Amino acid sequence: MSGSAKSIALHGGLIALLLALNFVLPAYHHGVLARVMVLACYAIGYNILFGYTGLLSLGHAMFFAAGMYGAGLPMHFLGFGPAAAMGAGLVSAALLALVVGLLALRTVGVAFMIVTLMFAQAGYLAILLAGKWTRGDEGIVLQQAQRSLWGLDLSGEQARYLAALALFALCLALSLWLIRQPAGRVLIAIRENEERARLLGYDTFRHKLLAVVVSGTISGAAGAGYGILFGYVGASFASVQYSIYPLLWVLLGGAGTLLGPFLGTLFMFYLIDIASGLTSAYMLLAGLALVLLTLFAPQGMAGELRRRIWGWLP
Structure with missing residues (x-):
């Protein structure tokens, strides 16, 4: 079996496993896994920019929040259904990513990181200043009656899980x-040596802009999905903390791997969940585990699997 066929089989098997878990997981873990799948989409978006293109962003929460508010505000004020709201969230995130990309990509290295952080902070402050509509940190609760798609109540346990799985499967695919397209190969070439890629004749600015837009749109899809499925839209999702989370998830799972974002998100969620049940200083235990993982698995979980066992992992 070729590496491509193995990769498709592995990722298809993961989706099949997650579908099977829908029928056997207890209620608590059922809800946690639904949340993990949606946030893993956020990490997948971040991984395209950081893991595959080599651009470190500290402002990705603005795209997550753009998708969340782009979907949530029309649902709350204009009566949009989930499908139309998701479309609005995607458009909002894509347009923001295009504008930010055109401006931020004029810088490189640390300057790019700082500029994305500044844009994200500006977005966070804008949400707080527009508190009349966004309700700031208090946020907006989307009513159960608003979250019905084609007769399915997305606030219900089964429908929410399956919708989260569908979103995750789509983002993963x-x-x-x-990354298997020529444009994806160019992104990897830019990560490895941008100057050499430019000398080979590739328009590196255009490809990096593509990475920012795709990354921001997928992150926005995660934000829109989170707001619709879990019924809450709040300014805390636009804070710096939510820009750091996907970086941690990707580093833990393995930057530049397809399964890494999901593994990192799942690991971090359950690490904090288990540690918080043992001690009030749960972040100390979580931090210790993260340091150990960084020391002994520097390429992340999926990265180490690729290095040691499955060299064909994308």
């Missing part, structure tokens, strides 16, 4: 498709 899109990421797999992109």
